[in-house]
Amino acid sequence: MSFSHPTTTDPESAPAIVLSEVTKLYGRFAALRGVSAEFVPARLYLVLGDNGAGKSTLLRAIAGLMRPSRGTVTVLGSSQLRSAAAQIGYMAHAPLLYDEMDGMENLRYFARLYGIRGDQRCAEVMRAVGLDPALPRRVGQYSQGMRQRLSLARAILNDPVVVLLDEPFSNVDIVSAREMVRLLGEMRDAGKAVFVVTHQPALLDGVADESIFMDAGAITERRSQVRDELHSPRVS
Amino acid sequence: MSAFLPVLRVTLAKDMRLEWRSKDAINSMLFFALLVVVIFSFSFDLTAEESRRIAGGLVWVALLFAAVVALNQTWARELRNQVLDAYRVSPAPAESLFLAKAIGNFLFVIILVALMTPLFVVFYDLRSVGPAYQLVFAAVLGTWALVVNGTFFAAMSIRTRSREVMLPLLLFPISIPALLAMVAATTAILTGDNSPYLSLVFLAVYDIVFTIVGFFLFETVLHAE
Helix, strand or coil: CCCCEEEEEECCCCCEEEEEEEEEECCCEEEEEEEEEECCCEEEEEEEEEECHHHHHHHHHHHHCCCCCEEEEEECCCHHHHCHHHCHHEECCCCCCCCCCCCHHHHHHHHCCCCCCCCHHHHHHHHHHHCCCCCCCCHHHHHHHHHHHHHHHHHHCCCCEEEEEEEECCCHHHHHHHHHHHHHHHHHHHHEEEEEECCCHCCCCCCCEEEEEECCCEEEEEECCCCCCCCCCCCC | CCHHHHHHHHHHHHHHHHHHCHHHHHHHHHEEEEECCCCCCCCCCCHHHHHHHHHHHHHHHHHHHHHHHHHHHHHHHHHHHHHHHHHHHCCCCHHHHHHHHHHHHHHHHHHHHHHHHHHHHCCCCCCCCCCCHHHHHHHHHHHHHHHHHHHHHHHCCCCCCHHHHHHHHHHHHEEEEEHHHHHHHHHHHCCCCCCCCHHHHHHHHHHHHHHHHHHHHHHHHCCCE
């Protein structure tokens, strides 16, 4: 699996994402409370926190799916997130796939939304997540783990610079999860800013660069992690 | 703009494929429209002349209600698995989605019209006094008037809790002028009493205005929370 290298791969260079006092209110409930942070390319960020801590909301704000009540989100130098949409890959809790179509049909449709022609890229990302592009089964008949993998394939279809993954390993067997982690490591090494919201942080031991802890809609701590030399997950 | 037509084409093809496989919209519309035709035909004992006078209203009211069912179905499948978010996060133009959905819904309702027309003719003993080919214009313009607004308002109501109720509440009042023109045109053609020309022109203008409004406002609707 090959990924294009963004022009700014130096972690010391301009941040890929800048959050400035980002607040999101749902009525009186604050899903995000004045979050300010910068995230640079070529790093894999692990976003951790209890349910309702604001992790998914943070990802949705960066993806441009949710407009902050206050504050600004800047992605790749633009606060107009629509203009950065082609550079963002987003994987949600839900699979974001059509049940009535097979894997390749789904990817082919989403590829066209990004102006990607032909089936080569679709087949490539399907293989990268361990799925067979020739599998004629409709997504509605996929197992949960297969859906998750196809959902990851959809998220990275456009070779994004910013990759936002919400619970990518839920319902995925351990072998497949490790394959996915290896893929994420490769993407980070290719200069992409990768965010992974997960309740299974151990899977990313030795791969993640930084853990971001969230609580009650705020980032409470950022902790750098030691990365394995091979940038690959520990396989026992 | 370079992405507009390719995205419209693939989205329309995708919707056709999904409908062909699930038949959700067509089946529910067909069943509903069939019920209206049969129940009304058994409820009234009409002469051929009376049938011609009320058929316009009956046909379009049946189609309006049936279209609402289809409009809800076509957007509901975008909510399943939150797949609409995949479109929203992509750089694809919102307008392509709007027009693809409107054209898709138009095709579904036109198929319904084609299927229901022989049944109306049989059950209500309909013979057009005026030039019958003009019914095609009335059908095309009237159907587009229903679906273009319906697609727009269905997208608006899609994320509300009671969207099945919300869509008719939004759609019906704004469709009344078009509905009156559809009924007037159809009745004028069937009875041959007067010219349907003005009603058809009104429908054409209505279609153009609401297509433009929907086209330019759809991005706001799509990205609203």
